[in-house]
């Protein structure tokens with residue numbers, strides 16, 4: 001797994017702080033509690049890589065991880081149901097909307113959804129921004145272990161149908177950080193997006 005060499009690099013509160021955009025970058029997005037940190041840790045074969053993104057003061061920042069000779073992962077801040085004040089959500093929208101829009105080395109977005117609660121407002125906002133900026137999106141329907149095999153497949157088909165409204169169609173797969181289901185497919189897809 002080439003992503004096992006990922007290392008934390010920097011937390012950024014605004015786009016000016018981001019390192020020069022000369023390397024392929026993949027952004028990870030997900031509503032809080034969707035399972036984004038777990039997915040990032042699983043993909044990087046690291047128990048606590050994304051822990052930094054959860055430390056106080058960093059949860060609203062873009063946290064960047066460097067993968068030598070391959071590029072970078074950008075862990076984007078999420079938000080939950082109602083826990084975020086409107087002003088903060090506005091700040092989030094400005095930061096993330098702009099990032100998706102202007103970051104020229106952004107090769108794709110991995111959007112993490114809890115398989116039991118897919119296509120939230122957060123998710124459709126991310127999908128809309130990605131669409132506007134013509135960024136490819138790969139969706140991980142994670143925590144697939146929480147549903148049985150049949151129910152997971154049904155949910156996958158249901159969400160895939162909902163995605164048909166997007167002209168630049170996102171790709172989607174089942175995933176579980178707990179069982180490592182779909183890990184190889186996720187790694188291969190991300191590598192392809194990064195140009196490997």
Ligand code: GDP
Pocket residue numbers: 030031032033034035036037038039078142143144145146175176177178179
């Ligand atoms: P984040 O807020 O999106 O970064 O979410 P976390 O990665 O912290 O996960 C939120 C909760 O879901 C935690 O209690 C995790 O242990 C749990 N979780 C995450 N991924 C999985 C998974 O694949 N399977 C199961 N069963 N639980 C998971």
